[in-house]
Amino acid sequence: MIKKITKTVAALVITAPILSSTLASAETIKIALAGPVTGPVAQYGDMQFIGAKMAIEQVNKMGGANSNTLEGVVYDDACDPKQAVAVANKIVNDGIRYVIGHLCSNSTQPASDIYEDEGVLMVTAASTNPDITTRGYNLVFRTIGLDSLQGPTAGKFIVEKIKPKRVAIIHDKQQYGEGIATAVKNVLEKNNISVVLFEGVTSGDKDFSALIAKLKKENVDFIYYGGYHPELGLILRQSAEKGLNVQFMGPEGVGNKDISAIAGKASEGLLVTLPKSFDEDPENAKLVKAFKEKGQDPSGPFVFTAYSAVQVIADSMNIAKSSEPETVAKALRNNQFKTPTGTLAFDKKGDLKDFSFVVYKWHADGSKSILK
Numbered sequence: 619m620i621k622k623i624t625k626t627v628a629a630l631v632i633t634a635p636i637l638s639s640t641l642a643s644a645e646t647i648k649i650a651l652a653g654p655v656t657g658p659v660a661q662y663g664d665m666q667f668i669g670a671k672m673a674i675e676q677v678n679k680m681g682g683a684n685s686n687t688l689e690g691v692v693y694d695d696a697c698d699p700k701q702a703v704a705v706a707n708k709i710v711n712d713g714i715r716y717v718i719g720h721l722c723s724n725s726t727q728p729a730s731d732i733y734e735d736e737g738v739l740m741v742t743a744a745s746t747n748p749d750i751t752t753r754g755y756n757l758v759f760r761t762i763g764l765d766s767l768q769g770p771t772a773g774k775f776i777v778e779k780i781k782p783k784r785v786a787i788i789h790d791k792q793q794y795g796e797g798i799a800t801a802v803k804n805v806l807e808k809n810n811i812s813v814v815l816f817e818g819v820t821s822g823d824k825d826f827s828a829l830i831a832k833l834k835k836e837n838v839d840f841i842y843y844g845g846y847h848p849e850l851g852l853i854l855r856q857s858a859e860k861g862l863n864v865q866f867m868g869p870e871g872v873g874n875k876d877i878s879a880i881a882g883k884a885s886e887g888l889l890v891t892l893p894k895s896f897d898e899d900p901e902n903a904k905l906v907k908a909f910k911e912k913g914q915d916p917s918g919p920f921v922f923t924a925y926s927a928v929q930v931i932a933d934s935m936n937i938a939k940s941s942e943p944e945t946v947a948k949a950l951r952n953n954q955f956k957t958p959t960g961t962l963a964f965d966k967k968g969d970l971k972d973f974s975f976v977v978y979k980w981h982a983d984g985s986k987s988i989l990k
Contacts, residue, residue, distance in 0.1 A: 647683065667690075670743070759927075769805065775889070785812065799842065819845075821849065
């Protein structure tokens with residue numbers, strides 16, 4: 619009896635260090651979720667946050683990333699470049715080595731400089747300006763397409779379907795807005811469509827009477843706007859009030875239900891380029907149900923791209939058997955990932971090899987319908 623007990627104790631002594639070693643190797647990996655919690659485009663930040671948080675929850679349910687638990691930590695940059703830099707420095711000081719974000723291109727670019735220098739891997743699910751990934755960085759990725767894809771999609775639609783005679787292109791003077799406005803302008807001019815006005819407005823402006831008077835004077839028959847929904851919503855409403863009834867179009871930055879709250883009936887018929895409605899994909903039905911059970915709206919343009927951003931990081935950790943950003947970045951570049959936004963693969967710059975934008979017609983009730 620004593621011999622049997624001694625053998626059992628000996629066995630426990632031998633196995634105990636193995637068990638403790640296994641437990642010690644597992645850790646909680648924090649992922650910073652950086653974007654606007656406050657400010658005029660906080661609605662877009664919410665889309666990013668709910669998508670990323672859902673992915674973190676699902677990854678943890680499936681056993682974690684390389685057996686590690688993920689934890690999301692929200693940081694508010696208000697889509698302001700200076701605040702984004704402060705947030706990036708705080709993320710580094712907090713010892714976090716992974717970031718989903720930022721959202722606005724003019725915040726993402728300066729923040730990414732810090733992340734690259736400090737060895738932090740960043741995946742943005744929303745920033746579309748091409749300049750973000752042209753600097754030869756190893757740790758910067760995105761799970762959304764570029765303005766150099768979105769602009770031509772809008773331009774091609776205008777050229778082939780609208781065929782206007784006199785176009786005005788307005789932008790908000792910011793990196794994202796002016797960048798995509800320029801991309802559309804280039805397509806139109808190459809196709810001999812006259813751009814009679816290319817002008818910037820200041821983000822946060824409320825009165826656009828002078829702009830509308832200029833648009834009327836130029837006798838424009840089509841207006842493209844590069845920027846976000848708060849300004850375009852006011853331009854739409856004030857244009858309708860002043861009798862300027864022309865077709866408007868904008869990028870995914872205006873595709874928010876709040877534009878209907880601002881513009882009312884004047885938002886009816888607005889053309890918008892957006893990522894595909896991933897919430898309408900039957901393969902995502904289970905995930906859509908999970909969002910709705912939490913009372914969350916899965917239809918926003920950045921919900922699923924943020925989900926995929928977390929997933930590709932987790933999958934890369936599993937492939938690399940590592941949580942070191944440099945090693946995970948190599949796995950990101952060298953593999954394909956099946957996600958709710960399709961099978962994703964990254965090029966050397968960290969951009970997706972394939973991504974499509976779709977043209978939708980916006981309705982005054984905040985819904986949208988795809989245009990073939």
